Amino acid sequence: MRKLPNETPSNQLESAPHRKCILTGKSLPQDGLVRLALSPDDQIAPDVRAKAPGRGAWISVDRAALEVAHAKGQLKGAFSRAFKTGKLDIPDNLAQLIEKALERATLDRLGLEARGGTLLTGSEKIETAARQGDLVMLLHASDAGRDGNSKLDQAWRVGSDREGQDIHGQILPVDRQGLSVALGRQNVVHIGITDKRAAGRISHNLERWRHFIGSDKENDEDEKKVA
Template identity: 35%
Template sequence: MSRGGQAKTREEPERRCIATGEVQPKAGLIRFVVGPGDEVVPDVLGKLPGRGIWVAADRAALEKAAKKGLFSRAAKRPVKVPDGMIAGLERQLAQRVVDLISLARKGGYAVAGYEKAKDWLAKEHAKVLVQAMDGSERGKTKLRTPEGGRFIGVLTAQELGLAFGRENVIHGALAAGGLTTRVVEEADKLKGVRETAVEGSTGKVRRPDER
C-alpha cells in the first residue's frame, strides 16, 4: 500500500532515499534539487528543473541527510544545505495541505465544523476525519475516524481555518474522490516532517521518531 492508502501498482514510480537507502514510492519521499549557488532546495510540488535527490518524508532522515553530507554525495559535488531548510520545508508542506483542502472544499469534497463533520460521518459520506492538533482533546474524542478511512491531525486550528476560509477550525471531513487522496499523501509527508503530530482521533501527541 502507498502512503495515500491506495493499492500500489507496477507503474507507480519509486525512488531510493539517500538517508535510509530504502526504495519506496515517490508519494512517501521529498524531492530536492540543487539550485543556484549550489544550494539544496526542497521541491514540494515536484516541478523544479534538475536531477532529483530523494529523502524519506521523515524528520530523522532529513536531519541525517543534512548533517552527514549525503546531499553532496548524491549530487556528486559539494553542495550547501541552508540553515533552517527543514523548518522551511515543514512550512511549505503545511501550506500545501492547506491549499489542497481548500481546493477540495471548493469542489464540494470537504466540510468544516463539528455538526457537518458529524453528519458526514453518520451518513458514511466522510472518508477522512480532519481535526486540529491543538484543539480540545475532549471535543475531538466525540468524533471517530470512519471505518476503513483515514485521520489527519497535523494541522493547527489556524491552518485549518485558512483552508476553510475561517479564523479557526477544529473539525473537518473529506469525502472520497476529488483531491482527497492527494490531501492524505501530503498530510502524511507533513506528519513525518513536523516536530509533533497528533496520532489517531484520541489526540495523542507523538514525536516523529515515535514510530
C-alpha cells in the same frame, strides 16, 4: 454493510515510480519521499511538489534523522554524490524549510478541496454526513476539544457500520487558526471529507508531513481513518 476503509491496491503500489533515498539507500515509492533540488545559485532547497527542473535528490528520513546527518557531515556527502558536484550550499535551517514546505502543501491541498466542494466544516454538517454514511475522512485541529472529537468520531462509526471499532479522526499537526486561514473560513476545528479521491489526495500530503515531523509514530493506526 458499507464499504470499509479505502486501501491502495497492491498492484498500484508496485507500479508507482520508486526513488532511492540518498541517506538510507533504500528504494521506495516516490510519493512517500521528499524531493530536494539544486537551485541555479547552488543552494539546496525543498521541492516537495517535485516540480523543479533538473536533477533531484530524494529523502525518506524524518526531521530528527536529517538533522543528525547534517550535523555529522553525512548530508553534504550524500548531496554531492546525488548532484555530482561539491559546489553546493546546504542551509542551516534546511529541516525547518522542508517542514514548512510540507505543511504549506498540505494546507494548500485542503484549501483546494474546500473550493472544490469535497470538504465540510462545521460540527453539525460533519455529524450529519457521518451518520448518513457519506463521510470518508475525518480530521480534527490540534487544539480541538476531546468531547467534540469524540462526538464526531462516534457519528462516523455509526454511519459506517463500525460501532465498537477503534475508528477515529486524525489529529492534525495544525491548530484551528492555521486551518481557518488555509480554508478562508472562520473557526475551522473539524474537517470532513466526502469524496474518496479527495481523501486520497489529502492523505498523500498529510502522511508525508507527519512522517517528517515524527507525528506518525504517535498515530500508527492511520490506515483505519480513511473510509
